[in-house]
Amino acid sequence: MKLFFFYLFIACFLLQNCSQSKKNPANTVEGTEKFYTAEDFFTIKKIDAHIHLYTNNLDYAMQAAEDNFSLITINLDDVNEPPPMEVQQQFALHQVNAFPNRVAYATTISVRHFNDSNWQQQTIAYLKNSFAKGAIAVKIYKVIGMALRDKNGKLVMIDDPRFDTIFNFIIQNKIPVLGHLGEPKNCWLPADKMTIKGDRSYYTENPVYHMFLHPEFPSYETQIAARDHLLEKHPDLKFIGAHLGSLEWNVDELAKRLDKFPNMAVDMAARITHLQFQSVNNWQKVHDFMVKYQDRLLYATDDVITEVSDFSKIKNSVHAKRTSDWQFFTTNEKMTVADFDKPFNGLKLPKEVIDNIYRKNAEKWYPGLVVFNK
Numbered sequence: 010m011k012l013f014f015f016y017l018f019i020a021c022f023l024l025q026n027c028s029q030s031k032k033n034p035a036n037t038v039e040g041t042e043k044f045y046t047a048e049d050f051f052t053i054k055k056i057d058a059h060i061h062l063y064t065n066n067l068d069y070a071m072q073a074a075e076d077n078f079s080l081i082t083i084n085l086d087d088v089n090e091p092p093p094m095e096v097q098q099q100f101a102l103h104q105v106n107a108f109p110n111r112v113a114y115a116t117t118i119s120v121r122h123f124n125d126s127n128w129q130q131q132t133i134a135y136l137k138n139s140f141a142k143g144a145i146a147v148k149i150y151k152v153i154g155m156a157l158r159d160k161n162g163k164l165v166m167i168d169d170p171r172f173d174t175i176f177n178f179i180i181q182n183k184i185p186v187l188g189h190l191g192e193p194k195n196c197w198l199p200a201d202k203m204t205i206k207g208d209r210s211y212y213t214e215n216p217v218y219h220m221f222l223h224p225e226f227p228s229y230e231t232q233i234a235a236r237d238h239l240l241e242k243h244p245d246l247k248f249i250g251a252h253l254g255s256l257e258w259n260v261d262e263l264a265k266r267l268d269k270f271p272n273m274a275v276d277m278a279a280r281i282t283h284l285q286f287q288s289v290n291n292w293q294k295v296h297d298f299m300v301k302y303q304d305r306l307l308y309a310t311d312d313v314i315t316e317v318s319d320f321s322k323i324k325n326s327v328h329a330k331r332t333s334d335w336q337f338f339t340t341n342e343k344m345t346v347a348d349f350d351k352p353f354n355g356l357k358l359p360k361e362v363i364d365n366i367y368r369k370n371a372e373k374w375y376p377g378l379v380v381f382n383k
């Protein structure tokens with residue numbers, strides 16, 4: 010019996026020690042091992058999953074290399090935002106050829122000839138050609154739902170059956186879709202009610218897209234519902250919602266969609282400021298959201314470089330934005346940004362979360378990026 014208690018004592022001692030030794034490393038990793046630092050920004054391989062290079066000038070890509078970023082340059086087609094997609098594709102291919110292991114591109118579809126009888130064949134032929142050229146994704150743009158009208162003058166939403174053939178073709182080719190559908194909720198508000206200064210200036214400069222001025226167009230909720238319906242119709246479609254899936258204003262609403270659609274991820278292009286805005290009052294909620302959905306979030310900036318951009322003038326601000334984002338995700342420092350007035354704290358996400366949002370998720374959701382690992 011004595012022996013039994015002796016063994017029990019030994020067992021308890023080992024167990025306690027064991028659980029302590031499990032705890033202790035955890036305590037030590039609270040320090041430097043579990044989190045990245047500001048200096049790590051340069052040594053960690055990262056991917057910016059959503060930018061627009063509409064130029065043959067290579068300065069942007071070279072600066073990205075200095076910051077240890079690979080890039081996905083995105084084509085889109087919109088009469089309001091030249092150049093047309095064929096020209097954008099030429100620019101993209103020039104960049105890809107110059108940096109085959111650092112730049113990839115997403116092609117797009119045009120709806121300029123949507124009402125022609127052979128629009129579907131034309132579109133599929135263009136996609137086929139783009140895939141042969143190495144496009145790793147297809148961008149779908151907000152003109153669908155916000156501008157495109159059919160022969161009868163009726164506004165066409167993305168869940169319209171006329172798109173089914175196109176989506177089926179994309180799915181057959183195992184190509185992911187990057188969908189910019191709808192706009193930030195701010196777009197449906199008067200300028201003085203918008204939460205983010207950047208949104209206020211964008212819609213003031215682009216009134217054609219300021220939906221508060223166009224009440225005859227579908228509501229914010231209708232846009233989101235059409236996108237959700239598209240995903241219900243095509244459960245096999247690998248879908249990356251651009252700009253936090255236009256649910257940038259509330260991580261709970263975004264979480265609902267990510268729970269409902271396992272084939273959906275989102276990029277953070279031009280919407281990190283909305284996460285920062287939410288973290289002013291709901292830091293823990295935003296932090297926990299990022300940790301919980303760490304496999305579904307892709308870092309991106311939405312930088313746009315055109316032929317008239319003087320990169321030497323914007324180089325510093327491009328770099329500064331990237332390091333500011335890094336500070337927000339990796340540290341818990343108090344920060345401010347130009348988009349709103351209140352300060353907020355960085356999220357200090359663990360290394361594995363940072364690795365996912367900055368690189369691994371892009372590789373997983375855009376399998377064509379395998380070229381980056383060569």
Ligand SMILES: [Zn+2]
Nearest residue numbers: 059061083311
């Ligand atoms: Zn974009």
